[in-house]
Structure formats: C-alpha cells, structure tokens
Amino acid sequence: MGRTTESVVATRHDRKSPAPPSGDAAVSTLPTREVFASLGTGPGGLTAAEAAARLARDGPNDLPATARGGMGRRLLAQFTDLFAVLLLAASALTFLAYALDQPHDPATLQLALAILGVVLLNAGIGFAQEYSAERTAQSLQAMVPHVCRVLRDAQPREVPARELVRGDVVVLEAGDAVPADCRLVEAEETAVDNAALTGESDAVGRVPGPVPSGALLEARNCVFMGTDLVAGTARAVVFATGTATEFGRIFRLTAAAPRQRTPLQCQVAAMARRVAGLALVAGAVLFAVRVPSGQPFVSTFVFALGVMVALVPEGMPATLSVSLAIGVRRMARRHALVKQLLAVEALGSTSVVCTDKTGTLTQAEMTVVELWADGVPHPVTGVGYAPAGDVTDSPPVRELLRAAALCSNARLLPPTAGEGWRVLGDTTEGALLVAAAKGGVDTAAEEARTPRVAEHPFDSVRKLMSTVHRDEDGTYVVYVKGAPLELLARCDSVARGGGREPLTGASRADVAATADAMAGRGLRVLAVARRTVASARPALAEAESGLTLLGLAGMHDPPRPEVRDAVVACRRAGIRIVMVTGDHPLTAEAVARRVGIVRGPDPTVVTGTRLDSMTEEGLDELLTRSTELLLCRVSPEHKMRVVTALQRRGEVVAVTGDGANDAPALKHADIGVAMGASGTDVAREAAVMVLLDDSFASISAAVALGRSVYRNIRKFLIYLFSHNIAELVPILVASFVGFPLVPITAVQILAIDLGSDVLPALALGAEPVEADVMDSPPRPRRERLFSTAVMGRILFLGGIQALGVCAVFFWHIQASGIPYADFTPSTPAYREAITMVQAGIVVSQFFNALAVRTDRQSVFRAGLLSNPWLLAAGGFGIALMGAISYAPPLQAVFGTAALSVGDWAVLVAFGALLLAAEEARKWMTRRRRHAGERARAR
Structure with a gap:
C-alpha cells in the first residue's frame, strides 16, 4: 500500500487487567509462534470455558461510565x-x-x-x-464495536465485544473497527486508520512479524481499540481489553482532567x-x-x-x-454550538489557540496538485475527493496516472445520501485515483483489462509498493510507486517523448532536484515507475529493479479556504496560534505556512520526544520566547502538559481537535473546541464548543x-x-x-x-x-x-x-x-x-x-x-x-x-x-x- 506515516510517541499505559509476564510491549517483539504461548492461547483461540473464566477474572471489555449526578443533585x-x-x-x-x-x-x-x-x-x-450531561464515557463506548468475530474452540463465532478477553483470536476485515488491543499473527495487505488515537490522517500498513522493542503505538504488528481496518484482512490475538488498552488510557486521562x-x-x-x-x-x-x-x-x-x-x-x-x-x-x-453558558465569555478572553492540523486547518482530503512527467510539470486543478478538475492529458501523464491507479489498493466511493465523495483505504492512494479520474483514466476498466496477479506490499524499510499485472498481450508488467529517492535508485531509464531514455548522472540529479523542489513547496511527493517481467510472480529484487521512471506526483491536504482570513483576524486580535499535531514536522510547517500561522523563516518546531526531555522551566521558557511554535508528533499527555504550562503563564487557552486523542486536552483547556462534522463523539463531548461546520473561521467569529x-x-x-x-x-x-x-x-x-x-x-x-x-x-x-x-x-x-x-x-x-x-x-x-x-x-x-x-x-x-x-x-x-x-x-x-x-x-x-x-x-x-x-x- 501507500506511504506510511510515523506514529505518535506515547507513554506506556497503566493496566487494570493482568499483563503478560514480559509486558504488553514485549508481545510486539515475539515471533508469531511465541505470541500464543505468552498469552495462554493457541491458533484456534480459547475454549468457551477458558474465555468465561477470564471474563469473570478480568472483567468486560468496556469503559466504565463516568459517575454523574442525577437530575435532583x-x-x-x-x-x-x-x-x-x-x-x-x-x-x-x-x-x-x-x-x-x-x-x-x-x-x-x-x-x-x-x-x-x-x-x-x-x-x-x-x-x-446549564444542564449539560457529561457523556464522554458513553461516546467512547459508541466507538467500540458491539460485536466481533473470534475463534472459540477453533470455530469462528460472533460474540459481543464486551465479552472479549485476553488471548482471544480475532478475525478482522477491511471496514471493521478494532475491538481491543491486539497483536497481529496473520495479515494480508493490512492497513489501519489510527486517526482516533494519533490524530494522523494516513492509513498505516501492518505486518504480522516481530518488530524491535519501542513505544507500543509505533509497533507495526499491533492494532488498537477504537481504530479501523481500512484495507486487507488479518487475524490477531487480544493482549489488552477495556481500560488497559491505549484507548482506555485516553479515557482515563479525559475522566481525570478537571473542567x-x-x-x-x-x-x-x-x-x-x-x-x-x-x-x-x-x-x-x-x-x-x-x-x-x-x-x-x-x-x-x-x-x-x-x-x-x-x-x-x-x-x-x-x-x-x-x-x-x-x-x-x-x-x-x-x-458554533456552545454547551456551557460561561464558555461564551471565556471565548472573548482567549489569548492562545492550540490548534490541531488535520480536519481543523485542512480538509482532511489529500489532493494531487502537480504531476511531473516527460521533463515538465503538469498542474492539476480541483480540491478534495470529487473527481472534478483537469490535468494536462498528454500521453506521458496518462501513463503515469494509469500506473499510479493500478498500483493502489484504495477505492473511490461515489456520493451517497448524506455523504459526498470519499475514499476507502489509504488517502494518498485515494488522491492518485482522483487525479487519474481527472486525467480521463477509467480505473475499473484498466483493472479489468490489466488484472493484478501479484503484489509486494508497502514496507517502511524500502518505502515502496509494487504490483504485477497481466497485460492484454500476455506479458507481465510491474508498476511501482514510493518515495522518490528510493525509487529513483532502482530506475535505469526515464520515460521521454513516448519512449525511454537512459538515466544519466545529470538527468538523475534533475529528477531529484525536481522532487526536492516539490517537497519544499509543502507537497508530499511520490514517484511512479514500471518494467516488464517474464513471470507472474517475480522476486522482489527483480520486480523493483531496472525500472523506467514514469514521473512524480505531488499532493497535499489542502487548507480550508477560509482559514487564512481567520488566522489574520486572530493575529489582529492579539491571539497567538500554536499548532499541536501528531503529524510530521515538515508537513506541519508546510500547512502552517499556507494558512499564515508561520510567516518567519525559522519557526520553532518541537517534537514530542523533545518535550519529554524538557523540564517545566524549559517548557515555560520555550512558550515564552517562541512566537511561532509548532508542536509535532505529540501524545495526549504532551497536549495536556502544554495547555497546563500556558495556563500557568496566565493565558486563556482554547484547544481545537477532532480525534479521541484530543479529548483530554479539550477537557483540560479553558475552551475545548471540537469539530462537529468530522470529529469523533469523544472529542465533541469533551469540548465545551463544537464547530458545526468544522471551520476554523468560526473560532474567530466566536x-x-x-x-x-x-x-x-x-x-x-x-x-x-x-x-x-x-x-x-x-x-x-x-x-x-x-x-x-x-x-x-x-x-x-x-x-x-x-x-x-x-x-x-x-x-x-x-x-x-x-x-x-x-x-x-x-x-x-x-x-x-x-x-x-x-x-x-x-x-x-x-x-x-x-x-x-x-x-x-x-x-x-x-x-x-x-x-x-x-x-x-x-x-x-x-x-x-x-x-x-x-x-x-x-x-x-x-x-x-x-x-x-x-x-x-x-x-x-x-x-x-x-x-x-x-x-x-x-x-x-x-x-x-x-x-x-x-x-x-x-x-x-x-x-x-x-x-x-x-x-x-x-x-x-x-x-x-x-x-x-x-x-x-x-x-x-x-x-x-x-x-x-x-x-x-x-
């Protein structure tokens, strides 16, 4: 699948249910065959009797309701x-x-x-x-699936999600919500959307094998409660349920955060x-x-x-x-829906806005805006997932778009009642499908004419994905897409004038400079290439070598058009804007420049890892001296710490967000502002204000x-x-x-x-x-x-x-x-x-x-x-x-x-x-x- 995104560094979570002897994080480092033994289960799952015993011992897989006073109280x-x-x-x-x-x-x-x-x-x-019920716990429950498929007594069964226990083997398919924290033991083209936990908008590939020890959320062989499987199929073993999950950790942070x-x-x-x-x-x-x-x-x-x-x-x-x-x-x-009356006045004294990026400043819809093929750029018009726009329809561009569309696992879904165009799967691949449609490529027809016969999934080490297709004349063609430098190193020619030219040192440098220039404009750049092979299942080394570079695709998550004016209004009013996001620093800075949050040449960019090493005094100094501040790859704890530090300095802090990972900071802030259309129920219930149109401009008006x-x-x-x-x-x-x-x-x-x-x-x-x-x-x-x-x-x-x-x-x-x-x-x-x-x-x-x-x-x-x-x-x-x-x-x-x-x-x-x-x-x-x-x- 498409390009991966680094996960947010998160602290280890507390546990209320028993942990394996070596700790949950150790589960990710074990070979597949040892995972079953460490969790006291097997490939056929638990027996019904053992599952019942563990349920009685560990408790149900749910989040307890927050204690709330009754009407009388x-x-x-x-x-x-x-x-x-x-x-x-x-x-x-x-x-x-x-x-x-x-x-x-x-x-x-x-x-x-x-x-x-x-x-x-x-x-x-x-x-x-003033009567406004606190339903954060109920909203968190709503994000957990009510029924899941498991193996019990080696037989597939559907059981209520709350009856899931450690050691259960769960069967997952694309579109399923993950019911608990699980270690993958089988995975086929699997990708998950971790936005509810990390705030990142991209789907992330998952593999079943062991990974090096590290932060649990970064383990590519684990899936977590509250996230969604967007591609592929998988089998996974449950290692944490209820409040012991990463989702439960956020629940506890939200419940503990004082209003x-x-x-x-x-x-x-x-x-x-x-x-x-x-x-x-x-x-x-x-x-x-x-x-x-x-x-x-x-x-x-x-x-x-x-x-x-x-x-x-x-x-x-x-x-x-x-x-x-x-x-x-x-x-x-x-x-702007305000749920607490006194929050109306607090908005007027807001001095700092800590804003999320994806879905708040941007439209959360990756869009291809520029193609490079045959040595020249080709602009692409239109925004979002609707295939409305134009692209220069020359043969080199058409072949580039055709190859990119075939080398994708996402699906572009047409509008339905209440929903517009949307993507099922990786948003980066979805953007390529939209660009292909703008360029006149009928993806469904091309897939029927050139069926896929094999695939080498995306891997974060080689940063490439390749698919093998049988052409109409019976030959086999490999299409590859991935990071420009990695792909360029595997190419020996470049498509030019309807044919191929050898890649020389000068032409290789030109392509690299073009990719760097596109990245410098804040674009995410993918390279696309092809080659012919002799068999339907070529080895990886053969499939991804001797390639012909077809071109580059530059895309970005476009800012909301009204955001720049809203940022200008906030600046005029003396309101400081700090971006707090789980995304990559370069991506965050590019978006911040587009919307006007960053105007100077050297903004201060701080990651969650650096925040972990800072003392309170160091954080206070950072917040005092940095006029243009971007906080990237941050966890819920980081967000709360930053909000507390700002409040300690006498600031009135508004925090925007849309994911469950934003809920603790939304509740702890003076003004929590959630997105009404795209936000999660957790974020909406933790916040005191909900933007019904998801527009940052509504904050300025409020x-x-x-x-x-x-x-x-x-x-x-x-x-x-x-x-x-x-x-x-x-x-x-x-x-x-x-x-x-x-x-x-x-x-x-x-x-x-x-x-x-x-x-x-x-x-x-x-x-x-x-x-x-x-x-x-x-x-x-x-x-x-x-x-x-x-x-x-x-x-x-x-x-x-x-x-x-x-x-x-x-x-x-x-x-x-x-x-x-x-x-x-x-x-x-x-x-x-x-x-x-x-x-x-x-x-x-x-x-x-x-x-x-x-x-x-x-x-x-x-x-x-x-x-x-x-x-x-x-x-x-x-x-x-x-x-x-x-x-x-x-x-x-x-x-x-x-x-x-x-x-x-x-x-x-x-x-x-x-x-x-x-x-x-x-x-x-x-x-x-x-x-x-x-x-x-x-």
Missing part, C-alpha cells in the same frame, strides 16, 4: 451559589421573625415568600440553562463573596446601631434585612444566565461574539449595581437622621430588581457586536470584572440616583409636617414618599440604560432607537411601576400610593439630568483622550 447544586445561600438564609430568618412577632405582620411573611421565590426563580433558570473554571466564573465568584460580605456587614452594623436606640427587635431586623437585600443583586444570576444564552444562540447562527458578550455583561452590571446604591443610601440616611421607617422596603427592592431591571439588563446583554471588538488584544486573565473604570461609573451613576431619591423622599416627609416619631407604615405621606423612591429608581434606570450602552461614544451618536428592545423593556418597567402605584391590590402588597402628574414630571426631569451628566462625563473622557493623542503625536 444537579438541581440542588443551583442552591449552592453564594447569593442563593445568602438569600435562603435571609428568607429563613424572615420566616422566623414572622413566627416570633406578635401579632404576626403579613408584610414580613410576604417578604419571606418573595425572597424564597427569587431563589427558586434563579435556580430554575440556572438549571434549565477549568472560566475567567468569568472566577470573577463572579469573587464579586459574590465581596458583595455578600458587604451586605452582611452593613446589615449587622445597622442592626447593632438601631437596637440600643429602643427600636423593636423584629422591625429592626427587617430594617437590617432591607439593607442586605438592597446590596444583593437578586436578578443578576438570572440576567447573567439568560444573557449568556443570547450569546449561545448568536454563536449557533455562526455554526471570539468576536465572546468579546462582545463580555462588554455587554459589563454594561448590565453597571446598570444593575448603580441602582443598588440608590436603594442603599436612602436607608442609611434615614437611619442616621433618626427616621424610624425605611425609605424603601425589601419587597419594593425585589420588585425593582426582578420586575423593572431584568428586562432592560437583558436588552443590554443583546447589544450588537461593535465594529472594533477584534482590534484590541485579549484582556488579561486576572483582569477584574469590576475594574476601576467600572466601579467609577457605578459610583457616579448610582450617586446621582441616590441623591435624587433621597431628595424626593425627604421632600415628601418634610412637606407633610408630621414628626418622625409619628410615622407609621400606613401614614399616607410615608406611602407616597416610598412610592416616589421606587418610581424614582425605576425612571432613572430607564435613562441609565440608555447612558451605559456606550463607554465613550455619545448615545445620541449611537442612536437612541438602535436597540428597540431596550426601549420596550424600559417602558415595561415604568408601566409595572405605574401598576404598583395605582392598582389597589398591588398597593396593598407594596404599601404604595398613587402619584400625581407633577410627581412623574419631577422624576422624568431627574432621569434626564442623570443622562445629561453621563453624556458630559463621556465628552470629557473623549476630550482627554484626544488631547493625549495630540500630545503623543508631537
């Missing part, structure tokens, strides 16, 4: 959030206060129920949005701790201040509770979840959306927390001036937080992506969500609102002429005053929502009507406030009163003043920025 987890715990405690204490107070105060019961309702609402939203907390998770958790601590301290201090003054214990407690509730942003968890869900839907429209989501989160946090100041300050002022009642009750605060503020906050979270979102570098991993600038805006806007609501409250209180001590909750002036406070916050928040839409740009320049959902949400909040003010049932619940037209006019003027003040601040910010730019220009 996942729902209960929603109540462990710090805000939820704080509010649950507040609700419990309020119920206790209601029970101890005589007579019972219905308002206290209403407050307790309202706080409990907030917790239940947030938990329900969080559960509905990383996103930057937003860390920041929200830190913010929750600070806010909760501040709320508890403020409530406790005011409680301690008021109790000695003679205030009733229960009413003082309710007062302190109001302070605490004012500081806790009850609507923030629900707002954050739903806003992130909006980002998820937007990304889905860009073919990062832009993630950055936009983060900006929008900051907008609605400013919006939400600024009015908390307006809720808290009047309570503090009333306490220090000796007013016996609260200017705003806890039930009113809950109505603002959940009734009037949530929808505008959601509308802010749905602000469109700004044009400059990819023109700045990623924010640092440790950057605080509540930066100095954000806190300044919160204090500025919240301070204006606090001054306004304090003014309208004490204006109503003082205008009533009633002494402070005579006020009760039923006093009309008090009810009007607290209604003014609540309405003042709601109206000012409407203007505040307009103000926070932009950081520096004027909202009038951005367009007041450009976000109609925000206007509608603000209008709903004001309408709800109107209902609370005028509807008698709601007046009874909230203790409010009807406001006059003049009251509303005052509140609107107050809100407009807030917007004007914020516009003035933005104008001053822009002016200072422009002054700084002019100063730097000088």
Whole structure:
C-alpha cells in the first residue's frame, strides 16, 4: 500500500487487567509462534470455558461510565451559589421573625415568600440553562464495536465485544473497527486508520512479524481499540481489553482532567463573596446601631434585612444566565454550538489557540496538485475527493496516472445520501485515483483489462509498493510507486517523448532536484515507475529493479479556504496560534505556512520526544520566547502538559481537535473546541464548543461574539449595581437622621430588581457586536470584572440616583409636617414618599440604560432607537411601576400610593439630568483622550 506515516510517541499505559509476564510491549517483539504461548492461547483461540473464566477474572471489555449526578443533585447544586445561600438564609430568618412577632405582620411573611421565590426563580433558570450531561464515557463506548468475530474452540463465532478477553483470536476485515488491543499473527495487505488515537490522517500498513522493542503505538504488528481496518484482512490475538488498552488510557486521562473554571466564573465568584460580605456587614452594623436606640427587635431586623437585600443583586444570576444564552444562540447562527453558558465569555478572553492540523486547518482530503512527467510539470486543478478538475492529458501523464491507479489498493466511493465523495483505504492512494479520474483514466476498466496477479506490499524499510499485472498481450508488467529517492535508485531509464531514455548522472540529479523542489513547496511527493517481467510472480529484487521512471506526483491536504482570513483576524486580535499535531514536522510547517500561522523563516518546531526531555522551566521558557511554535508528533499527555504550562503563564487557552486523542486536552483547556462534522463523539463531548461546520473561521467569529458578550455583561452590571446604591443610601440616611421607617422596603427592592431591571439588563446583554471588538488584544486573565473604570461609573451613576431619591423622599416627609416619631407604615405621606423612591429608581434606570450602552461614544451618536428592545423593556418597567402605584391590590402588597402628574414630571426631569451628566462625563473622557493623542503625536 501507500506511504506510511510515523506514529505518535506515547507513554506506556497503566493496566487494570493482568499483563503478560514480559509486558504488553514485549508481545510486539515475539515471533508469531511465541505470541500464543505468552498469552495462554493457541491458533484456534480459547475454549468457551477458558474465555468465561477470564471474563469473570478480568472483567468486560468496556469503559466504565463516568459517575454523574442525577437530575435532583444537579438541581440542588443551583442552591449552592453564594447569593442563593445568602438569600435562603435571609428568607429563613424572615420566616422566623414572622413566627416570633406578635401579632404576626403579613408584610414580613410576604417578604419571606418573595425572597424564597427569587431563589427558586434563579435556580430554575440556572438549571434549565446549564444542564449539560457529561457523556464522554458513553461516546467512547459508541466507538467500540458491539460485536466481533473470534475463534472459540477453533470455530469462528460472533460474540459481543464486551465479552472479549485476553488471548482471544480475532478475525478482522477491511471496514471493521478494532475491538481491543491486539497483536497481529496473520495479515494480508493490512492497513489501519489510527486517526482516533494519533490524530494522523494516513492509513498505516501492518505486518504480522516481530518488530524491535519501542513505544507500543509505533509497533507495526499491533492494532488498537477504537481504530479501523481500512484495507486487507488479518487475524490477531487480544493482549489488552477495556481500560488497559491505549484507548482506555485516553479515557482515563479525559475522566481525570478537571473542567477549568472560566475567567468569568472566577470573577463572579469573587464579586459574590465581596458583595455578600458587604451586605452582611452593613446589615449587622445597622442592626447593632438601631437596637440600643429602643427600636423593636423584629422591625429592626427587617430594617437590617432591607439593607442586605438592597446590596444583593437578586436578578443578576438570572440576567447573567439568560444573557449568556443570547450569546449561545448568536454563536449557533455562526455554526458554533456552545454547551456551557460561561464558555461564551471565556471565548472573548482567549489569548492562545492550540490548534490541531488535520480536519481543523485542512480538509482532511489529500489532493494531487502537480504531476511531473516527460521533463515538465503538469498542474492539476480541483480540491478534495470529487473527481472534478483537469490535468494536462498528454500521453506521458496518462501513463503515469494509469500506473499510479493500478498500483493502489484504495477505492473511490461515489456520493451517497448524506455523504459526498470519499475514499476507502489509504488517502494518498485515494488522491492518485482522483487525479487519474481527472486525467480521463477509467480505473475499473484498466483493472479489468490489466488484472493484478501479484503484489509486494508497502514496507517502511524500502518505502515502496509494487504490483504485477497481466497485460492484454500476455506479458507481465510491474508498476511501482514510493518515495522518490528510493525509487529513483532502482530506475535505469526515464520515460521521454513516448519512449525511454537512459538515466544519466545529470538527468538523475534533475529528477531529484525536481522532487526536492516539490517537497519544499509543502507537497508530499511520490514517484511512479514500471518494467516488464517474464513471470507472474517475480522476486522482489527483480520486480523493483531496472525500472523506467514514469514521473512524480505531488499532493497535499489542502487548507480550508477560509482559514487564512481567520488566522489574520486572530493575529489582529492579539491571539497567538500554536499548532499541536501528531503529524510530521515538515508537513506541519508546510500547512502552517499556507494558512499564515508561520510567516518567519525559522519557526520553532518541537517534537514530542523533545518535550519529554524538557523540564517545566524549559517548557515555560520555550512558550515564552517562541512566537511561532509548532508542536509535532505529540501524545495526549504532551497536549495536556502544554495547555497546563500556558495556563500557568496566565493565558486563556482554547484547544481545537477532532480525534479521541484530543479529548483530554479539550477537557483540560479553558475552551475545548471540537469539530462537529468530522470529529469523533469523544472529542465533541469533551469540548465545551463544537464547530458545526468544522471551520476554523468560526473560532474567530466566536471570539468576536465572546468579546462582545463580555462588554455587554459589563454594561448590565453597571446598570444593575448603580441602582443598588440608590436603594442603599436612602436607608442609611434615614437611619442616621433618626427616621424610624425605611425609605424603601425589601419587597419594593425585589420588585425593582426582578420586575423593572431584568428586562432592560437583558436588552443590554443583546447589544450588537461593535465594529472594533477584534482590534484590541485579549484582556488579561486576572483582569477584574469590576475594574476601576467600572466601579467609577457605578459610583457616579448610582450617586446621582441616590441623591435624587433621597431628595424626593425627604421632600415628601418634610412637606407633610408630621414628626418622625409619628410615622407609621400606613401614614399616607410615608406611602407616597416610598412610592416616589421606587418610581424614582425605576425612571432613572430607564435613562441609565440608555447612558451605559456606550463607554465613550455619545448615545445620541449611537442612536437612541438602535436597540428597540431596550426601549420596550424600559417602558415595561415604568408601566409595572405605574401598576404598583395605582392598582389597589398591588398597593396593598407594596404599601404604595398613587402619584400625581407633577410627581412623574419631577422624576422624568431627574432621569434626564442623570443622562445629561453621563453624556458630559463621556465628552470629557473623549476630550482627554484626544488631547493625549495630540500630545503623543508631537
């Protein structure tokens, strides 16, 4: 078969099932006859009784399901959030206060129920949005065949794959999935696709004889669970099952890899701790201040509770979840499926992308792009396995393509429902078949006219493959293909002008230089030759000597056309791209140059073997100094080590991949990005984001959306927390001036937080992506969500609102002429005053929502009507406030009163003043920025 590909170096795997005395790796070094003895079996397989005994002893050949919490446990987890715990405690204490107070105060019961309702609402939203089952183990199971063919009692049988045991003799054919780790004892033209384990796209030849000791995955006489036989037939003896297999090793790595907390998770958790601590301290201090003054214990407690509730942003968890869900839907429209809400924001802070090559940057379809025959190059058009394209159809090219197609074991399969053109077998040979079809060669007709009578399979030592065919006139023709230098050494002539010319030293050098030039352009080069022999089964030395060189074929796995622009966008955004692949360094560098990951003359290329010899300090230094870095021939452990090292440096790391070998790194990364169309189930389930179109360009689009989501989160946090100041300050002022009642009750605060503020906050979270979102570098991993600038805006806007609501409250209180001590909750002036406070916050928040839409740009320049959902949400909040003010049932619940037209006019003027003040601040910010730019220009 075609050209081999070196396997990835892998570390030895742990074992849970018994190993042969000399170790699994030793099985690959044994002669075939000794393999049976070492595994306690024979050519006819195990007896049924022995197989049953081993199954009972070693356990089934499957991967255990990952322990997962049930629905109930996942729902209960929603109540462990710090805000939820704080509010649950507040609700419990309020119920206790209601029970101890005589007579019972219905308002206290209403407050307790309202706080409990907030917790239940947030938990329900969080559960509905965040429920995402971990099915990695189930996906790994799906890749293992359910039934396999074995020899038991020397008779062929079909048994469930989970009942396979060490020592079973397995019968395999092309198209079969390998059910366990096995040592080959018979093999006929056998090749396997190890992509699920190694990430390599090429089929790899397999032989039954012993091989030198070395890494197990490199043993050419072994096949592994989760891989596929793509050519030939084989018999193999099982030496490892279940979690003791190489596939099981990846399963254990994936299960053990912790899910990383996103930057937003860390920041929200830190913010929750600070806010909760501040709320508890403020409530406790005011409680301690008021109790000695003679205030009733229960009413003082309710007062302190109001302070605490004012500081806790009850609507923030629900707002954050739903806003992130909006980002998820937007990304889905860009073919990026995000399975965890907080991953949306983490995308926006991505600073490094560790990308796989095959299937991620490339199309995973080898394509012949250039032929060399008769001394001149012949371009080939078209991409992929579809035989659509052209090739210069001269006789030398046609004979070259005919010979290459006949000397192949692959098959080109036409499109079927749901699938396009595809190759069964080696992708390199498939590319030659496609080129032959483009050149007008009917491979099926040629095979019928010139049937194959013998074959010398590909061997990695001689790097050649040859087939013998009987021509129509009864002569026998050998066609050979393989590595150019090896084949050229066996040629004594070259096809020229319809005949043959002797290969001289100069012409030999010309051919070698042509092959080197093609390889230098990143092409994989194969040479094709022929000769006539006297018999149907010539010896290898005769078949592969005295050849006539027909030409060269250069091919590559073409990059996806949209990848280069996506790489440019990532570079502009300050995102570093590191290629991490199991492929050969030269192939990786060629692809990296085509897509723009490598632009300089000397990129840093590091193999897995070199990584093994590096200390942590050496790896850190490598990652720091190497701007263009390619990591090649790496194992799953290498990928995880690199990701951990990058995270240790403070990077936010996204990892792309499509194979089972990528799963541990995908899970360990901050953002695991799997391919949806070509990726394995394991990769898709380990990742938090799946690219439905397998396009690297979707990553760039997702990062832009993630950055936009983060900006929008900051907008609605400013919006939400600024009015908390307006809720808290009047309570503090009333306490220090000796007013016996609260200017705003806890039930009113809950109505603002959940009734009037949530929808505008959601509308802010749905602000469109700004044009400059990819023109700045990623924010640092440790950057605080509540930066100095954000806190300044919160204090500025919240301070204006606090001054306004304090003014309208004490204006109503003082205008009533009633002494402070005579006020009760039923006093009309008090009810009007607290209604003014609540309405003042709601109206000012409407203007505040307009103000926070932009950081520096004027909202009038951005367009007041450009976000109609925000206007509608603000209008709903004001309408709800109107209902609370005028509807008698709601007046009874909230203790409010009807406001006059003049009251509303005052509140609107107050809100407009807030917007004007914020516009003035933005104008001053822009002016200072422009002054700084002019100063730097000088």
